[in-house]
Amino acid sequence: MSSYLDRIGAGLILSKPEVFGFDFVPEVLVGREDIQGELATILGSIAHPEGTGRVVITGPVGSGKTVLVKRFCQDIIRHLSDKRNIKRVHVNCRNAATPSRVMQKIVQDLDPGHPDRGLGVGELLTSLRRMLHSSNTHLIVILDEVDHLLRRSGDDIIYKLMRIDEDREGVGTLSTIMISQEQVLDLLENAVISRVGRSNHIRIPPYDEDGLMKIITQRTELGLVTGTCPQEILSLIAQAAAPSGDARQAIELLEGAAKRAEASGRSIIESKDVQRTVVTMPTNVDSMNIENLPPHAMMILLGLCRRLKKEESVTSGEAEKLYHVVCEEYDQAPKGHTTLWKHIKRLAQEDIVVTKTAKADVGRGRTQHISMPHMLPSDVERRLETLIPSRLRR
Numbered sequence: 345m346s347s348y349l350d351r352i353g354a355g356l357i358l359s360k361p362e363v364f365g366f367d368f369v370p371e372v373l374v375g376r377e378d379i380q381g382e383l384a385t386i387l388g389s390i391a392h393p394e395g396t397g398r399v400v401i402t403g404p405v406g407s408g409k410t411v412l413v414k415r416f417c418q419d420i421i422r423h424l425s426d427k428r429n430i431k432r433v434h435v436n437c438r439n440a441a442t443p444s445r446v447m448q449k450i451v452q453d454l455d456p457g458h459p460d461r462g463l464g465v466g467e468l469l470t471s472l473r474r475m476l477h478s479s480n481t482h483l484i485v486i487l488d489e490v491d492h493l494l495r496r497s498g499d500d501i502i503y504k505l506m507r508i509d510e511d512r513e514g515v516g517t518l519s520t521i522m523i524s525q526e527q528v529l530d531l532l533e534n535a536v537i538s539r540v541g542r543s544n545h546i547r548i549p550p551y552d553e554d555g556l557m558k559i560i561t562q563r564t565e566l567g568l569v570t571g572t573c574p575q576e577i578l579s580l581i582a583q584a585a586a587p588s589g590d591a592r593q594a595i596e597l598l599e600g601a602a603k604r605a606e607a608s609g610r611s612i613i614e615s616k617d618v619q620r621t622v623v624t625m626p627t628n629v630d631s632m633n634i635e636n637l638p639p640h641a642m643m644i645l646l647g648l649c650r651r652l653k654k655e656e657s658v659t660s661g662e663a664e665k666l667y668h669v670v671c672e673e674y675d676q677a678p679k680g681h682t683t684l685w686k687h688i689k690r691l692a693q694e695d696i697v698v699t700k701t702a703k704a705d706v707g708r709g710r711t712q713h714i715s716m717p718h719m720l721p722s723d724v725e726r727r728l729e730t731l732i733p734s735r736l737r738r
């Protein structure tokens with residue numbers, strides 16, 4: 345009766361689904377050793393009995409800002425556990441964009457029984473100060489997505505927090521870590537960066553394809569059954585997420601593809617699982633690009649699609665042969681090698697395909713490997729089969 349539920353939880357591919365949860369923090373951050381070192385240097389003062397630190401971290405979406413800070417806090421709390429009593433509160437300013445919401449979140453996190461209603465910001469600050477002093481605690485306050493707070497309420501509460509020690513005898517009570525996406529640098533510049541100090545500003549770059557590949561390889565090892573996700577599939581996912589440089593997108597693609605494969609009863613992820621997942625995600629590929637291609641570029645693409653339905657990638661040599669078959673089908677004289685390459689380059693520029701030279705193929709006449717991470721080849725094929733005849737008739 346419930347046979348349709350049999351595949352749920354069968355764990356054919358996903359062995360630890362929690363590894364794909366949004367709050368999962370891996371023990372090791374891949375490829376971010378330098379930035380972790382930079383952060384540790386800036387906040388190294390926390391290791392001193394009365395030291396505090398301040399830092400601003402900016403970077404594009406999915407560049408690992410939040411996970412970097414969460415990892416750092418867990419590590420430093422553990423590392424200094426016999427020296428200092430350190431706690432951290434993570435405030436997402438998207439949900440707490442006013443001073444009182446920020447303060448409520450901090451106080452509630454430290455003391456879940458604390459009455460939050462009816463207290464003003466000043467009273468909450470006093471409560472916080474008292475709590476930290478009486479328990480001899482150093483608090484790291486993470487203001488994540490701080491631009492939401494700045495835009496809505498200005499920087500007042502940030503300064504009140506930073507100066508928590510000033511009007512009383514306390515020292516070394518609180519450190520602040522502020523995180524924001526990069527494109528609001530102007531907003532941050534005046535409000536925080538200039539006052540926290542430019543040397544306390546860490547700018548995180550987006551991930552490139554290689555970086556994404558390493559991250560999803562790690563997730564595969566942590567969360568999937570061994571042997572269920574071939575290397576070519578990982579490459580396809582890294583290619584699909586590379587234009588955004590967003591690690592979250594890459595991880596979601598891996599998880600989505602794994603679930604799709606499981607749902608069809610398979611224990612190995614195939615390229616169509618990735619492509620089907622990609623098309624359900626918001627992407628930067630404009631599908632209209634296909635409609636505007638010259639007829640021969642369409643025919644090249646059709647040849648590619650037919651093969652990419654079954655394989656992860658096609659070599660340039662195969663692409664040419666496949667194109668010739670399509671030309672024959674539509675009764676067209678094939679264009680020469682140079683034109684073919686010009687078209688393939690355009691397909692790559694428009695993010696319809698991705699071309700890559702295999703590392704092993706060095707020297708002249710290098711073989712290109714063409715893949716289609718952003719779209720489902722069978723969908724593109726179907727569209728091309730209606731488009732091409734009408735284009736050729738013109």
Ligand SMILES: Nc1ncnc2c1ncn2[C@@H]1O[C@H](COP(=O)(O)OP(=O)(O)OP(=O)(O)O)[C@@H](O)[C@H]1O
Nearest residue numbers: 373374376404405406407408409410411559591592
């Ligand atoms: N170096 C890394 N190693 C392992 N996992 C990573 C790494 N960088 C990012 N991730 C993972 O990628 C995902 C996105 O990272 P994170 O949430 O930290 O990005 P962000 O920069 O805070 O994005 P946003 O701007 O949207 O808040 C998370 O699942 C995170 O665990």
Ligand SMILES: [Mg+2]
Nearest residue numbers: 409410411488
């Ligand atoms: Mg974040």
